[in-house]
Amino acid sequence: AQTVTQSQPEMSVQEAETVTLSCTYDTSESDYYLFWYKQPPSRQMILVIRQEAYKQQNATENRFSVNFQKAAKSFSLKISDSQLGDAAMYFCAYRRGNFGNEKLTFGTGTRLTIIP
Amino acid sequence: DADVTQTPRNRITKTGKRIMLECSQTKGHDRMYWYRQDPGLGLRLIYYSFDVKDINKGEISDGYSVSRQAQAKFSLSLESAIPNQTALYFCATSDLRGTDTQYFGPGTRLTVL
Numbered sequence: 001a002q003t004v005t006q007s008q009p010e011m012s013v014q015e016a017e018t019v020t021l022s023c024t025y026d027t028s029e030s031d032y033y034l035f036w037y038k039q040p041p042s043r044q045m046i047l048v049i050r051q052e053a054y055k056q057q058n059a060t061e062n063r064f065s066v067n068f069q070k071a072a073k074s075f076s077l078k079i080s081d082s083q084l085g086d087a088a089m090y091f092c093a094y095r096r097g098n099f100g101n102e103k104l105t106f107g108t109g110t111r112l113t114i115i116p
Numbered sequence: 117d118a119d120v121t122q123t124p125r126n127r128i129t130k131t132g133k134r135i136m137l138e139c140s141q142t143k144g145h146d147r148m149y150w151y152r153q154d155p156g157l158g159l160r161l162i163y164y165s166f167d168v169k170d171i172n173k174g175e176i177s178d179g180y181s182v183s184r185q186a187q188a189k190f191s192l193s194l195e196s197a198i199p200n201q202t203a204l205y206f207c208a209t210s211d212l213r214g215t216d217t218q219y220f221g222p223g224t225r226l227t228v229l
Contacts, residue, residue, distance in 0.1 A: 037220075043225075045159075045206060045220035050217055091158060091159070097216075103161050103164070104159070106158035106159045108157060
């Protein structure tokens with residue numbers, strides 16, 4: 001069974017600084033997708049970034065980028081120029097790539113605090 | 117308007133009561149999901165549906181049932197609520213013809229006393 005591990009329950013960063021959230025996963029599959037979701041206090045789950053395992057290039061979305069290390073099964077999220085609105089729970093998630101298997105497996109989350 | 121809506125947003129009920137949580141989407145997606153979020157455990161899949169005639173159990177389906185009334189509507193029922201079903205419940209959708217990304221509703225906070 002696939003598992004996703006987020007080893008940092010809480011992180012904090014000074015506003016405008018850079019922070020990296022860690023995620024590791026365990027799978028025997030070669031075709032899969034990885035995601036980072038953000039959950040602010042409003043509790044809405046918001047997609048931050050998505051990575052296909054077959055792509056070597058790391059995904060980026062504005063201030064958000066990932067460091068995808070397939071061999072190490074690591075998928076960290078880097079937030080640059082942190083803003084107060086980035087304060088939230090961040091969840092890493094895995095999905096197997098085969099047709100018919102849409103199950104997302106989530107990590108337990110990292111709570112990010114932004115220090116003004 | 118939100119693409120994925122859930123009603124109610126908050127609900128307090130008593131042990132033994134039947135309760136239904138509803139999810140509607142205007143995204144035109146064919147796949148819909150129900151997840152449960154507990155503190156410290158992340159989100160776990162309860163049920164999922166690939167189309168109106170296709171319902172599948174997730175990893176924690178015991179004590180729950182679902183109904184896919186139409187492509188746009190997917191309801192989750194607790195036939196006899198118990199306190200350990202107190203949690204945040206999320207509906208999500210995805211599109212077979214598009215990307216594999218799941219889009220979530222705003223969540224329903226359910227408290228069972």
